[in-house]
Amino acid sequence: MLKVPEHQVAGHIASDGKLGPLVDDQGRFFKPLQGDSRGEHEAKFYESFTSNKKVPDHIRRYFPVYHGTQLVEASDGSGKLPHLVLDDVVSGYSNPSVMDVKIGSRTWYPDVSEEYFKKCIKKDRQTTTVSLGFRVSGFKIFDHQESSFWRAEKKLVLGYNADGARLALRKFVSSNSPADSNLTPNCAFALEVYGGSNGILAQLVELKDWFETQTLYHFNSCSILMIYENESILMKEGDDAPAARAQVKLVDFAHVLDGNGVIDHNFLGGLCSFIKFIKDILQSVDKRDETDTSLLENGR
Numbered sequence: 001m002l003k004v005p006e007h008q009v010a011g012h013i014a015s016d017g018k019l020g021p022l023v024d025d026q027g028r029f030f031k032p033l034q035g036d037s038r039g040e041h042e043a044k045f046y047e048s049f050t051s052n053k054k055v056p057d058h059i060r061r062y063f064p065v066y067h068g069t070q071l072v073e074a075s076d077g078s079g080k081l082p083h084l085v086l087d088d089v090v091s092g093y094s095n096p097s098v099m100d101v102k103i104g105s106r107t108w109y110p111d112v113s114e115e116y117f118k119k120c121i122k123k124d125r126q127t128t129t130v131s132l133g134f135r136v137s138g139f140k141i142f143d144h145q146e147s148s149f150w151r152a153e154k155k156l157v158l159g160y161n162a163d164g165a166r167l168a169l170r171k172f173v174s175s176n177s178p179a180d181s182n183l184t185p186n187c188a189f190a191l192e193v194y195g196g197s198n199g200i201l202a203q204l205v206e207l208k209d210w211f212e213t214q215t216l217y218h219f220n221s222c223s224i225l226m227i228y229e230n231e232s233i234l235m236k237e238g239d240d241a242p243a244a245r246a247q248v249k250l251v252d253f254a255h256v257l258d259g260n261g262v263i264d265h266n267f268l269g270g271l272c273s274f275i276k277f278i279k280d281i282l283q284s285v286d287k288r289d290e291t292d293t294s295l296l297e298n299g300r
């Protein structure tokens with residue numbers, strides 16, 4: 001039995017009889033092939049990527065595993081439609097906090113229609129896409145105090161300026177109530193989630209290293225998903241306890257083009273800018289910890 005994904009944070013959502021992705025209880029994510037040939041385009045990308053021997057193995061782990069396409073009962077009640085069958089990248093988590101960040105300083109690309117170009121550039125200018133090279137598209141946090149999820153409102157998220165984006169990235173790794181906008185995010189999980197040798201920053205840097213040389217694909221309008229589990233950090237007892245299992249995944253390949261031997265400057269630039277934001281958060285937490293330690297050492 002397929003159902004609407006509980007942890008989807010952006011994109012087309014299968015609610016109120018609309019067409020959107022579905023999940024099963026075996027860890028599969030079914031994304032309907034979108035119209036305007038976008039769906040077929042995305043399926044072709046997955047076929048190409050999956051069989052492309054030039055993609056290094058350590059880079060594949062940043063992409064959902066693709067299991068072909070399948071006709072399944074669509075969420076909008078229109079009968080059986082072809083869907084991409086992907087690994088559900090959040091299925092192994094019990095209460096995942098998830099954020100979708102669209103990378104690039106533009107979401108349009110050569111040869112799109114005038115209408116699509118206008119729609120994209122308007123949104124790119126209204127959001128931080130043009131100014132920062134990325135925009136937060138949506139996120140949810142597991143609020144352990146309330147034992148429930150808090151979801152950022154789409155309208156507010158799309159209205160973020162640079163400060164709003166910075167605050168959202170801090171809030172995403174904080175343990176104080178996300179619902180209270182008067183509280184300064186405490187970044188309690190920043191070190192476990194963003195930092196460390198397996199954390200988000202290390203993964204982003206590994207991806208960046210690939211993007212510095214890869215000329216196979218241009219990832220237009222593609223998103224980075226960040227996922228982690230904050231409960232495992234809170235319950236941590238000793239070194240054997242489960243870690244935050246912070247993960248970076250790339251999603252949405254409806255607008256990927258052949259790289260034709262050219263670096264994907266649009267994605268690479270956005271990724272570098274995004275990395276700088278994450279680094280700044282880690283540095284601010286490090287500084288705070290140093291100050292706390294010296295206050296303790298001085299007996300204050």
Ligand SMILES: O=P(O)(O)O[C@@H]1[C@@H](OP(=O)(O)O)[C@H](OP(=O)(O)O)[C@H](O)[C@H](OP(=O)(O)O)[C@H]1OP(=O)(O)O
Nearest residue numbers: 010011012034038100102123137158221223252254
């Ligand atoms: O329909 P909208 O206005 O919500 O736009 C969708 C975007 O939502 P946004 O408002 O930017 O959060 C949506 O962005 P997110 O996935 O939410 O980041 C996509 O860009 C989507 O296009 P496509 O499926 O990638 O071709 C966009 O869909 P299309 O309008 O291109 O079908």
Ligand SMILES: Nc1ncnc2c1ncn2[C@@H]1O[C@H](COP(=O)(O)OP(=O)(O)O)[C@@H](O)[C@H]1O
Nearest residue numbers: 008009010011012029064086088089100251252
């Ligand atoms: N393989 C996946 N596993 C789990 N969740 C996913 C997966 N792919 C996408 N999602 C969720 O769905 C959202 C929208 O995905 P996306 O591919 O961008 O769809 P759209 O083309 O409608 O924008 C993402 O923000 C994420 O929350």
